[in-house]
Amino acid sequence: MGTTQLETAPEPKYWHLKTVLSDALDSDFAVGEILPNERDLAARFGVARATLRQALEQLELEGRLQRRRGVGTTVAPPRVGVDVSTSQHVWPGAGDDAWKPVDCTLAVPPVAVARMLDVAADAGSGDAVHTVRRIRMTHGSPVAAELLYVPAGSVPELSAIDAPSGAIRARNVLRELQRLGLEGQDRSVELGSARAEDAKELDRLPGAPVLVVTTRYIAAGGTVAVSVATYRADTCRLTFGDSGDLEISHDGEQRQAS
Amino acid sequence: MGTTQLETAPEPKYWHLKTVLSDALDSDFAVGEILPNERDLAARFGVARATLRQALEQLELEGRLQRRRGVGTTVAPPRVGVDVSTSQHVWPGAGDDAWKPVDCTLAVPPVAVARMLDVAADAGSGDAVHTVRRIRMTHGSPVAAELLYVPAGSVPELSAIDAPSGAIRARNVLRELQRLGLEGQDRSVELGSARAEDAKELDRLPGAPVLVVTTRYIAAGGTVAVSVATYRADTCRLTFGDSGDLEISHDGEQRQAS
DNA sequence: AAGTGGTCTAGACCACTAG
DNA sequence: TAGTGGTCTAGACCACTTT
Numbered sequence: 133m134g135t136t137q138l139e140t141a142p143e144p145k146y147w148h149l150k151t152v153l154s155d156a157l158d159s160d161f162a163v164g165e166i167l168p169n170e171r172d173l174a175a176r177f178g179v180a181r182a183t184l185r186q187a188l189e190q191l192e193l194e195g196r197l198q199r200r201r202g203v204g205t206t207v208a209p210p211r212v213g214v215d216v217s218t219s220q221h222v223w224p225g226a227g228d229d230a231w232k233p234v235d236c237t238l239a240v241p242p243v244a245v246a247r248m249l250d251v252a253a254d255a256g257s258g259d260a261v262h263t264v265r266r267i268r269m270t271h272g273s274p275v276a277a278e279l280l281y282v283p284a285g286s287v288p289e290l291s292a293i294d295a296p297s298g299a300i301r302a303r304n305v306l307r308e309l310q311r312l313g314l315e316g317q318d319r320s321v322e323l324g325s326a327r328a329e330d331a332k333e334l335d336r337l338p339g340a341p342v343l344v345v346t347t348r349y350i351a352a353g354g355t356v357a358v359s360v361a362t363y364r365a366d367t368c369r370l371t372f373g374d375s376g377d378l379e380i381s382h383d384g385e386q387r388q389a390s
Numbered sequence: 391m392g393t394t395q396l397e398t399a400p401e402p403k404y405w406h407l408k409t410v411l412s413d414a415l416d417s418d419f420a421v422g423e424i425l426p427n428e429r430d431l432a433a434r435f436g437v438a439r440a441t442l443r444q445a446l447e448q449l450e451l452e453g454r455l456q457r458r459r460g461v462g463t464t465v466a467p468p469r470v471g472v473d474v475s476t477s478q479h480v481w482p483g484a485g486d487d488a489w490k491p492v493d494c495t496l497a498v499p500p501v502a503v504a505r506m507l508d509v510a511a512d513a514g515s516g517d518a519v520h521t522v523r524r525i526r527m528t529h530g531s532p533v534a535a536e537l538l539y540v541p542a543g544s545v546p547e548l549s550a551i552d553a554p555s556g557a558i559r560a561r562n563v564l565r566e567l568q569r570l571g572l573e574g575q576d577r578s579v580e581l582g583s584a585r586a587e588d589a590k591e592l593d594r595l596p597g598a599p600v601l602v603v604t605t606r607y608i609a610a611g612g613t614v615a616v617s618v619a620t621y622r623a624d625t626c627r628l629t630f631g632d633s634g635d636l637e638i639s640h641d642g643e644q645r646q647a648s
Numbered sequence: 649a650a651g652t653g654g655t656c657t658a659g660a661c662c663a664c665t666a667g
Numbered sequence: 668t669a670g671t672g673g674t675c676t677a678g679a680c681c682a683c684t685t686t
Contacts, residue, residue: 142663146675147597169653170653180677182676193582194581199654200652200653202682202684203652203653213578318629319631322601322627323452323581323599338405339408343581366581372578373578403655403656404655428671437656438658439658440655440656457671458665459673461666461671462665
C-alpha cells in the first residue's frame with residue numbers, strides 16, 4: 133500500500149489509520165455494528181496487525197470502539213453522562229442513586245488513603261477500617277466500582293455482632309454514616325488503570341483505563357470517610373452540574389476559517 | 391521459551407512486570423532518577439522489548455513514569471493537583487489563575503460544540519465563532535490547552551478593528567465576556583487523546599492521554615460560551631474543592647485483613 | 649471446531665536529544 | 668555521533684466466545 137507520503141508526512145502510520153477509521157466510523161457504521169476482524173482490517177490497510185491494533189486502541193480509549201475477546205470489535209455508543217456533582221452534600225447511599233452495596237470487610241487501607249483519614253498510618257501496623265465495596269449501575273450495566281473507607285471511630289454505634297460482613301454489614305455502615313452531619317466534601321479526578329478486582333466488576337480487562345474519583349467526606353471538623361471510585365473511562369463522561377445528557381465532543385475535528 | 395508457568399499463572403507477563411517495576415520504583419528509586427534503557431531492562435527481565443514497553447506504558451498512564459524520546463525514562467513526581475472547581479462562578483481569565491491567552495481566530499467549531507452553543511449547526515455552512523486559545527501553566531510547565539468558543543452574538547461590543555487576531559484579540563474577547571453576568575456553568579470530564587495541536591503545546595506526543603474538561607458558560611438564559619480544555623492526564627489530578635495539594639493514591643495496594 | 653481479540657517474540661528502522 | 672524512546676513488521680501461540 134502506497135503510504136500516500138507525497139510530502140511533509142512524518143506522521144505515524146497508526147495515527148493516520150486512526151483518522152481514516154474514525155471518519156469511516158462516522159460515515160459508514162452504525163452504533164453496535166461489528167467491524168471486520170483485526171487480521172482482515174490489517175490486510176485491507178496494508179499494515180501489520182500490531183499497527184492496526186495501535187489505532188484501534190486509541191479509538192477504544194476515546195470511547196469510539198468496544199472490543200471483546202472472542203466476540204469482535206463493535207462501534208460504541210456515545211459515552212453516558214454520569215453525575216458526580218459534589219454540591220448535594222449528601223452521604224453516599226442517601227439518595228436513590230444507582231449504587232449497590234456489595235460487601236464490607238475490615239481492611240488496612242492503602243497508605244495514601246490512610247494519610248487522608250486521620251488514623252495513624254504506621255506502615256507496620258496500620259489501623260484497619262471498615263471497607264465498603266459498592267457498584268454503581270447505569271442503564272443496567274456497571275459503570276463504577278468503589279471502595280469506601282470508614283474508620284471505626286466514625287461509626288461508634290455500629291454493632292459488630294448482627295452482621296460481621298457482607299452486603300448487610302455494608303448497608304449498616306452506610307446507615308450509621310448518614311447519621312453524621314456532613315459538613316462538606318472535596319473530590320478529585322485522575323486517570324488510572326483498573327486493578328484486577330475492579331476490572332472484574334466493571335466487565336473489563338485488568339489495566340483498562342479508568343477515571344479515579346477520590347472523595348473526602350468531612351464532618352465534625354475532620355475527615356470521617358474516604359471513597360475511591362473507579363469509573364470506566366471508555367464508557368463514562370463525568371458530569372458536574374445539570375448537563376447530564378448532553379452530547380459532548382469526542383475529539384471532533386475543527387476547521388479553521390480565518 | 392520457558393514461560394515460567396509453574397502453576398496458576400494465567401497472568402500476563404507485562405502485568406506481572408508492571409507490579410515488579412512498581413514496587414522497585416517505590417523502594418529503589420527517587421523522583422527524577424533515570425531508569426536503565428528499555429533494551430537493558432527487557433534483557434534483565436528476560437522479555438521482549440515490546441512486552442517491557444507494555445508495562446512501562448501502563449506505569450506512565452498511572453503517572454509513575456515519564457518517558458522522553460532521545461533522553462530516557464525517569465521517575466515521575468506525584469501528580470499535581472489542579473483546581474477546576476466550578477463553584478467560583480467567575481469568567482475564565484477573571485481571577486489571577488495561570489491561564490495565558492495565546493491566540494484568537496474565527497473558526498467553525500466542532501459539531502459537538504456547535505450543538506451546545508445556540509448557534510445553528512448546519513453541517514454545510516456552520517457559523518464561525520471567536521475561538522480563543524489559552525494555555526494553563528502550573529509550576530512553570532504547561533498542564534492544559536484550551537479552546538474557548540464564543541459566538542459573536544455573545545460579545546456584541548467587541549470591536550473587530552483594533553486587533554483582528556492574536557493574543558491581544560484573545561484578551562479583548564475575554565474582557566468582553568467578563569462584562570456579562572454569569573448565571574452558571576456546568577462541566578464534564580472525560581478521557582481523550584491529545585490532538586496534534588494540543589500535544590505540541592503540552593510538550594507531549596500526539597495521542598497522549600488527556601482529561602478533557604468541557605465547560606458550558608450560561609448567561610442570560612442561554613449558553614454563551616463553551617470551553618474545551620485538555621489536561622495532561624499523566625501529570626494532573628483535577629480537584630473540585632479545597633483539597634488542592636493533598637497526596638492521593640496512585641493505585642496503591644490494599645491488604646485485606648479480615 | 650472455528651473465529652475472535654490478547655499476548656509475546658526478535659528483529660528492524662526512524663526521530664529525537666545530547667555530548 | 669551515540670544513545671534513547673517511538674514505530675513497524677511477520678510471524679506465533681493463548682484465552683475466550685460462539686456455533
